[in-house]
Amino acid sequence: MASDNIYKVLKATVEEVIDESPLIKTFVLTPESPFKFSTGEFIELTLNGFGEAPFTPSSSPLISDKLEITIMKTGYVTEKFHMLKPGEVLGIRGPFGRGYPVEKFYGKEVLILGGGCGLAPIRSLLYALEAVRDNLKRVVLCYGSKSPADCIYKPLFNRLNKIEKFETYRTVDKYEPGWDESVGVVTTLLDRVNMDIENSVAIVCGPPIMMKFGTIRLLEMGYKDAQIYLSMEKNMSCGAGKCGHCMMGEFFVCKDGPVFTYEEVKHTPDLWK
């Protein structure tokens, strides 16, 4: 925990800013003291005196002296984050939430459907899965971005393809010359992966549209509601299940999630908003 007081920050310095795509940057942070989190848990990142936003770390949960946060420029607060330079100090609260239950994937094939900036929490999950790959049957990553320029973490794919039991497939919505991998939305990749559906889990993470279409396709393929893991995004403020901003039906997304199985949340209204 950053601190005993859930509203008090742990300071972290920006070490490096990496440009991943025109709208996405990764910030490498050094927290004042070691910071531990489980994959899928999130932090609230404060820009001093300005604002705070929730992010799921994209770095390995095995490393506690550095933290990587990948941020997409979508609004007021994230725009300010994008102007950060190395040396500036941010505040961290957390970790909050319920992360990915990695032990439940043991003995199974893990199918991961990622879209756009949704690859950020997934990268953290992949590090965690890599560490326990002896307990897994197979890990398949299907990633879709809008265009080749929007594809983030390009070095990651090369690295993963060299690891035993890991496979990656990439696709873009819009073709650009020079791209020699698939074209089409990420659901089109599902036809070629041949998962052992009964003994696998599916993890979906990305923009709401992608999560909706992805879940529908997975259900059609034969995945049961309880086999599909979603990472829900909502407007958050406190991060600890108190302020009420992130409520989705009866759930506090920040406390009961953000990782949910489709079975848990399929009845809630406005699920894909």
Added chain:
Amino acid sequence: MNNLFKINRDEWFRLIQALSVSSYNIYAPVRKNGGIDYTIINDENKDEIVYNEAKPATPLKMFFLPVKLNVTEPEKVLRKTIIIGAPACDVEGLKLLDLIYIDEKFSDETYLSRRENTIIISTDCYVTQEHCHCTTYGINPYPENGCDISLSTEKDDHYLMTWSEKGDLFIKELGSSAQIEALENNKIESISARREKTINELSYKNSNLPGTEKTKEKINKSGQEIWKKYSSKCVSCGACSAICPTCSCFLLIDKPGFQKIKQQDTCQYPAFERVAGGEDPLKELSKRFKNRYMCKYVWKPERFNAIACTGCGRCIEACIAKISKNELIMELA
């Protein structure tokens, strides 16, 4: 626990005076602003305290969840607090707030500290208000568990019953400096009779109002029209949330030096659920209006297995457009 004590009224006044000077901030209801509300008690106003009458305009939550609070550092508690006159409806509402704010993993330290340093002396309601309907939701108009001590007046005496260890300790502490008589039995006939009378009065007044389960079912299954109808006069002022004993949503605001200010907020204000991309699921007024009812009658009860509407009726009195939740619920039923 559940020990009954009797104290003479003059003795009680003496006690209050001594406590207010020494180590406690004492709040109790007095008549003001055309109604009843809490004020800080001292020697001058101690005989203005109104006992056993529903109910202070301010809900109990305000003592633990103030409108605005800097939560970056723990609060310094200089004096403990005694609240006299908390009605049973508010005490019941506090149970839900405890479930939200105090939990194993992430407790709100300020809330916890204020709860620990406050003694709640709840009182039964011999006189009710126009919109009181606690009995509809299974709450009795007299204190049961949830408070530290309950107080009932009978002519010149106050009867105090302890409901928690904190209450027991407090009475013990008082006993050393005042004349408090411990009673053998724990029931006083005349008080029980008064309670019966209040219950009957409330049941009669609210006989058409559906109970917890039916209300939940009807609201959950409702269509859009009724919400459009009842929200047509709503201006999203948020008075209903502000005055509600169980509404507790807030916004965390950033100030320089990584300071965080917790400020009262409500789903009734636009942009409560707005996300970074700009979409706002509750942009439409009738949707926001319905959201509060769904939260209070369906979602919070499901999530916490607790009552989220205590039937105090303050929202009906506070609404500037005179929208009555009871009218709406009865129309649904």
Added chain:
Amino acid sequence: MVLEINELKKVSFFDNYSDDHLKIISKISTIKEFSVKEILFEQYDKLSDLYILLEGTLSLGISLPKEKRIHLSNIQPGQMFSWSAGFEPCISTAWVKATSPTKVMAIDAKKLQSEFKKDCEFGFITISKIARTISNRLSDTRFQLMNQLTL
């Protein structure tokens, strides 16, 4: 070249077919190979075969005036394409081009239809699978469209 029944069973499109059905399909189909950049068919071409991609990658798209090709999506191994061959007027809705050495199975559409007349269940299963392919294609296209229209 013809595919053996056991090989056919590995192709996901042929799930739930009985061995007899697979024998029929094997009899009325051939294996074709294409090299990189070879065009399998153009938009508006008349089609006579239903294709299943066995190996390699194909890109699919539409043409605009002045012969500008728009690459919309890829076809993955195991997927069926050229479904228009099964329905009059059998005109292709898109062009398909090989982007790597590919191997496809071509099923004679007319012969398939006459088999359906003999065995309605076979027809029903096949048409259902084709319908599922078209439905998925439509859903993916809508998804692709929504991605372009929103952030």
